[in-house]
Amino acid sequence: MKDTNVLEALKEALRRLPGVGPKSAQRMVFHLLERDREGARQIAQALLTAVDRITHCKRCNNLSEHELCAICASPRRDPTLLCIVESPADLVSLEQSGVYNGLYFVLMGRLSPLDGIGPDEIGIPRLEALLNEGAIKEVVLATNPTAEGEATAHYISELVRGRHIRATRIAYGVPVGGELEYTDRNTLARAISGRHEA
C-alpha cells in the first residue's frame, strides 16, 4: 500500500510541469523507474541544485546563478543600451537573433490591469532605479505586440522619456520568408504604416 503512495506522489509531482497530464506523468514514472534510475537521480540532483542556486540577477532581473548574470557582467556588451522584455524566454529568442549587443531588463510579466497586475508587480521600481543610475542612453521596448504588451511599452516609455532618455519600440512587420497573402490584416496594416525608405 505504501509503495503505491510513493508512486502516486511522484506522478502528482510530475504533473506540475506544463503539458504533462496524468498519462504522460505515468509514462515518465515507469520509464525512470524501470529503465533509467541513474537518469532519475540526475534529474533530482539537477533540480535541487537549480532551485537552491538560481536566483534573479540583481541588475536585469533575469534568472541567474550569480548575483550578476553573464550578460550583465560581460565587458563586451554596450552598457548604454537597455532592452526590456517580458520573460526570460523572450530574452533567449533575442539573444539567438545575434544582432543585439546591449543589456536587458526582464519584467517577468506585463501590465495586465484586469488581472490586477500593475507596475509594482512587474518590477517597475527596480527598472526606475536602474534608469536613475544614468548610464543608459537608449531603452529598446521589446514587450509583445499584444494589448497588454503595448500598454506596458507605453507605460515604460513615459518613465524613460521623463528622464530624458531615448525610448524606441521594436518594429512590426511581415515575417521574413513569409507571404503577404497569408499575413493577417493587422500585421499588414502596421507594416504599411511603419514602412521605411527602401
Added chain:
Amino acid sequence: MRVQQQPAFILHQRHYSETSLLLDAFTPNYGRIGLIAKGARRPRSRLQGILRPFQPLLIGWSGRGELAVLTGAETEGPDFAIDRQALYCGFYMNELLMRLLHRHDPHEALYTCYRSSLSALRADKTNEAILRVFEKHLLREIGYGLVLDHDIGDNSAIRADALYDYIPERGPVRVANPDLNTRHKGIRLRGASLLALANETLDDLTTLREAKNLMRTILTRHLGDKPLYSRRLFYATTAPTVAGIERKVNT
C-alpha cells in the same frame, strides 16, 4: 444552444491549460459571455492574433451555462488600433464592463456605445470626455441612470448658472445658499456640468473635473472596495513627467 456570426469584442483573456484560452467577450445580443477557445494558442492556430481586445469580431459558440465553447472567430474589419493613453482608456472601459455587467444580460445600446467610444479614442478626441459619456451610458444600462435634467427637489429644469448637490441614487438638488457652510449632502457641482454631461458636450476643464468627481463617487458605490486596477496606469504616467519638469527646474 448554437450561435453564429455574432459581433463581439474580447474584454479579457486568460491562458487555460496548454493551448487554450478563457475569454470574456462582450456581444450585443447575449451581453458578456464566458468562452473557452480550444487550441487557440497552438502555433498554427487560425485564431492567433485575432482574439485580442479592441478587435471587432464575428464569433460563434455552442453550449450554454457559464462557459460555452468558441466554434469560430473572424475579424470584422481592422482593429481599433488605439495606443498610448487611449489604450489605458480601453482597458479601463473593459475593466468596468467586467466588473459591472452580469453575464448573459444583453446590452445592445451599450455595445454600440462601447464601439463608438473605441472609435472616438482612436480618433484622439479628449480621452476623459469619452470615458465620462461611456460611464453615463453604462450606469443607465445597469439600471442606475443619472438624473441630469431636473432638480429632484422641485422638478425644475437644471440651470447652468446654479450650484447643485448630487445625491447618489437620487439626483441633483439645488444648493439654496452656496455661501452658507451647510453640511455637504452630496457631490457638489455646477448646473453647467450636469447639462454638459446630459448633452455629452464636456469640453472645458472645470466641467471635466466635476463630471469625473461625480462619476467616480457614483461608480465607487457600485464597484465596492476592490480598486480599479487600470486607474493605476493613469496615476503613474503623470508622475514621471512632473518629476522630469522638477529636475529641469532644479538644474
